[in-house]
Every structure is written in structure tokens, then in C-alpha cells.
Amino acid sequence: MTSKRQLLIAYGLAIHLLLIAIICYAAFPQASPETPIRLMYHTAAGKVLFDHDTHTSATGYGNACADCHHHPSDEEEALIACGDCHQTPPEGEDFPESCLDCHDADEIEGSEVVGRGDAFHGQCIQCHHEFEAGPEDCSGCHVL
Amino acid sequence: MSSRKQLIVSHAPFWHNGSGVPERSYHFLLAALPAALMGLATFGAPALAVLSLSVASAIGWEVAFNYVSKRPVTVADGNAAVIGLLFAMVMPATTPWWLVLLGTLLAIVVGKQIFGGIGANPFHPVALAWAILFVSYRPFFDFDGMLVNYNFDFPAAYPIAALKAFGPEAVAELPLLDLLLGRQTGGIGATCGLAIIAGGVYLILRGFIRWEIALSFIGGIFFTALLFHIGDPTRYASPWFHLLTGYTLIGAFFLAPEDSSSPVNFAAMLIYGALMGFMVILIRNIGAFADGVILAILVGNTINPLVDKIRPKALGKVT
Numbered sequence: 001m002t003s004k005r006q007l008l009i010a011y012g013l014a015i016h017l018l019l020i021a022i023i024c025y026a027a028f029p030q031a032s033p034e035t036p037i038r039l040m041y042h043t044a045a046g047k048v049l050f051d052h053d054t055h056t057s058a059t060g061y062g063n064a065c066a067d068c069h070h071h072p073s074d075e076e077e078a079l080i081a082c083g084d085c086h087q088t089p090p091e092g093e094d095f096p097e098s099c100l101d102c103h104d105a106d107e108i109e110g111s112e113v114v115g116r117g118d119a120f121h122g123q124c125i126q127c128h129h130e131f132e133a134g135p136e137d138c139s140g141c142h143v144l
Numbered sequence: 145m146s147s148r149k150q151l152i153v154s155h156a157p158f159w160h161n162g163s164g165v166p167e168r169s170y171h172f173l174l175a176a177l178p179a180a181l182m183g184l185a186t187f188g189a190p191a192l193a194v195l196s197l198s199v200a201s202a203i204g205w206e207v208a209f210n211y212v213s214k215r216p217v218t219v220a221d222g223n224a225a226v227i228g229l230l231f232a233m234v235m236p237a238t239t240p241w242w243l244v245l246l247g248t249l250l251a252i253v254v255g256k257q258i259f260g261g262i263g264a265n266p267f268h269p270v271a272l273a274w275a276i277l278f279v280s281y282r283p284f285f286d287f288d289g290m291l292v293n294y295n296f297d298f299p300a301a302y303p304i305a306a307l308k309a310f311g312p313e314a315v316a317e318l319p320l321l322d323l324l325l326g327r328q329t330g331g332i333g334a335t336c337g338l339a340i341i342a343g344g345v346y347l348i349l350r351g352f353i354r355w356e357i358a359l360s361f362i363g364g365i366f367f368t369a370l371l372f373h374i375g376d377p378t379r380y381a382s383p384w385f386h387l388l389t390g391y392t393l394i395g396a397f398f399l400a401p402e403d404s405s406s407p408v409n410f411a412a413m414l415i416y417g418a419l420m421g422f423m424v425i426l427i428r429n430i431g432a433f434a435d436g437v438i439l440a441i442l443v444g445n446t447i448n449p450l451v452d453k454i455r456p457k458a459l460g461k462v463t
Contacts, residue, residue, distance in 0.1 A: 002220035010219040010220050010222065010225065014203035017195075017196035020193075021197035021241070024189050024190070024192050024193030025193045028190055036292075038293075040288060
């Protein structure tokens with residue numbers, strides 16, 4: 001048996017919590033920070049969690065932005081995500097469409113952009129090997 | 145019978161001691177609150193959004209179902225609020241609103257109401273809803289992927305998933321005390337072992353859950369994990385790690401001993417808990433999933449009527 005008071009408690013709880021939920025969902029949307037903290041890459045060979053913050057922060061490995069983000073090399077504000085350029089070009093094309101966002105077609109004719117997977121494999125493994133730190137084998141990063 | 149006094153019953157009128165289903169639910173909410181608050185401290189406002197929406201929508205779905213099925217409104221018993229809170233506690237802090245609404249709908253309607261309401265559900269409603277969503281929306285249950293925008297002051301990899309992917313070496317550095325104090329990622333209310341244990345012990349002392357199930361569940365996990373660990377420490381993590389990560393503790397104190405989906409007899413409760421614990425480690429160590437707690441609990445719920453056949457012999461004989 002339940003009383004009217006207990007029913008009011010349940011309704012009151014529901015209404016108040018619903019308001020709190022609406023406010024919290026509206027006021028604190030899940031926006032990605034300008035500088036990523038961690039990045040989850042979904043690849044054909046499982047997912048890879050990359051700890052961006054540990055690689056860049058002074059308490060971590062303290063890498064400079066340009067150590068990895070090599071293009072465009074002149075402005076730090078213009079840094080773009082690796083996958084923006086490192087994409088597999090559409091069939092019959094030499095470079096991905098995203099190149100045309102900044103360049104004219106004749107400006108980049110003949111240049112070659114490796115896909116994201118190859119770019120990461122080259123960058124990550126080379127650096128880990130050089131500093132003798134971090135995984136170099138597939139299962140050290142890829143989680144199926 | 146050693147004490148004949150146990151069989152003496154006074155005649156009517158009886159005096160009600162004031163306890164009832166609503167009070168029971170309030171105690172459950174109170175017991176779960178410390179762990180939920182620790183989740184709020186770790187994950188902030190997004191976790192508050194999930195917790196609030198989950199409780200509110202669970203109550204809302206139950207009222208809606210009561211109206212649709214033309215039954216008396218049952219939310220006053222507080223059980224919907226408990227289900228809502230527990231559901232939020234096993235979800236990531238960044239769960240989208242629609243997944244919370246879907247989860248509480250599944251828990252309240254599919255998990256509880258279609259079986260006849262409180263006390264009639266064969267599975268824990270939260271475990272059932274979690275499992276349906278888990279197989280349908282896997283990426284939302286990947287804590288590593290869901291919490292990428294949080295900057296924690298402790299290792300951000302979900303420990304039990306890191307163990308599965310990279311082996312015990314990857315989690316060997318995690319201090320057990322940190323895991324106990326909630327310095328790990330996971331479900332909103334599933335990270336702080338200490339708070340969950342405090343809530344669980346409170347429920348046991350007040351008689352709301354049975355210690356036999358909670359402890360045999362923990363014992364089953366511990367001893368199975370210990371055997372694996374002794375067998376090959378390079379492949380299998382220590383039992384202490386298994387106790388303090390994933391859904392182990394919230395499963396032991398808040399999911400496994402749920403009254404309508406668990407046995408009532410002493411030996412049956414011990415077997416039920418230990419079997420689920422055994423299965424948790426089988427799933428974690430050699431199964432396909434990183435954390436098998438909720439799936440093991442569902443399997444346990446399924447065999448519950450069977451284990452409950454193990455009951456004390458009735459006195460006397462049938463002629």
C-alpha cells in the first residue's frame with residue numbers, strides 16, 4: 001500500500017529531476033575541446049585510442065604541435081586534424097577533395113597524399129622507435 | 145525445533161511496523177546515492193544530466209504504462225526511481241538523452257511491467273535494458289570512446305577494457321587503492337568501490353539485500369580469478385583487480401541480489417552468487433567481452449528458478 005504523500009514524492013522527484021536534466025543537457029552539451037584530450041580512431045583493424053594530451057602537455061612528452069601537424073607549417077592557429085588531408089583519394093583522382101578547400105587543383109598537381117592509416121603508422125611507429133617508448137606492434141594500439 | 149517460542153503467534157489486531165515497499169525503495173536510493181555522488185564528482189554536469197533524466201524518465205514511463213494498461217499508478221512505491229538511478233549508474237556520463245529514454249523504457253516496460261510489475265520480473269530490469277542496448281549500440285558502451293573529452297588526473301583508459309586488449313601488464317601499475325577510491329573511468333556510479341561497498345553493507349545490515357548472494361558473487365569472482373591468476377599471471381590479472389574494476393561491485397550489491405530475480409533459499413543463494421561470479425571471470429578472461437558482470441547476472445537470473453529448487457526438506461510427510 002502506498003500513500004498519497006508517497007505518490008507526490010515520486011511525481012515531485014520526477015518533475016524536478018526532469019528540469020535539472022533538461023538544463024544540464026542544454027547547458028553542457030558534449031562539445032569537443034579545441035585541443036583534443038584523447039582521440040578514438042575507428043579503423044578497419046579495430047579502434048585506436050590516442051592520448052593527445054599526454055603527447056603534447058609539458059607533464060607528458062611535451063611535443064610541439066608542428067612535430068606531427070606538419071601542414072600547413074607556418075601558422076599554429078591553422079592546425080588541422082590529420083584525417084582532413086590524409087584521406088584516400090576518390091577513384092581516378094590523385095588527391096582527396098579536401099585539398100581543394102585551400103589549394104587550386106593546378107597548384108597541387110602531381111603531389112601525393114598518403115591515407116590516414118599509412119600516415120599514422122609512419123608517424124607513430126617511427127617516433128616510438130626513435131625514442132624507444134610506446135608500442136610498435138599492431139596489438140599495442142589496435143583493439144579489436 | 146529447538147525453540148518452540150518461534151511458532152507462537154499473537155492474535156489480531158496487529159500493529160504495522162511502518163515498513164513497506166516505498167521505504168525499501170528509499171533505502172535503496174539512499175544506499176546508491178554515495179556512489180552516484182562520487183560519479184558526479186568525477187564526471188560533473190553531464191553525469192547529473194544522465195542521472196536526473198534516468199530517474200525522471202523511469203518514473204514517467206511507469207506512469208505512462210500504468211495508464212496504457214489501465215492499472216493503478218504504481219510509482220509511489222519508488223521502485224521506478226531505483227531502477228532509473230541504477231540504470232544511470234551503469235552508463236557513461238556522456239550518454240545521449242535518447243539512449244537514456246530508451247534504456248529506462250526498456251527497463252521499466254520490457255524489464256518489469258510486462259511481467260506484471262514489481263516482484264514479478266524474472267530478470268533485473270536494469271541488467272536486461274543494459275544488455276539490449278549493449279548489443280544494439282555498442283559504441284555507447286565503450287567508455288574509452290565515450291569519455292575522450294574528459295581530462296582526468298588518473299589513467300583514462302577503462303581498466304577492464306585495457307586488461308582485455310593489452311593484458312595484465314597494461315594495468316599492473318594501477319594502484320588498487322586508487323581503484324577502490326574511484327580514481328578510474330567507468331559507469332557514473334560504478335567507479336567508486338568504497339562508496340558502493342558502503343551502500344551495499346548498509347543494505348545488508350538493514351536486511352534489504354541478502355549477504356549470501358553479494359558475498360558468494362564476490363567470492364565466486366575472487367576464487368575463479370585467483371585460479372586463473374595462479375595458472376598464468378602473465379595472461380590473467382589478479383583477483384583484486386577484478387573485484388575493483390568494471391561492474392563487479394555494483395553488480396554484487398545492487399544488481400545480483402535483486403529480490404524477484406534471485407533465489408530465497410540459503411544454499412541456492414550461495415550457488416547462484418558463486419555461479420555468476422564464476423561466469424563473470426570466464427567471460428572476462430576467455431570470453432569475447434571485456435566485462436561480463438551484467439551478462440553473467442542475466443544468465444544467473446535465468447537459472448534462478450532452477451537453483452531455487454534446492455530447498456530445505458519440509459517437516460513431516462505427505463500421506
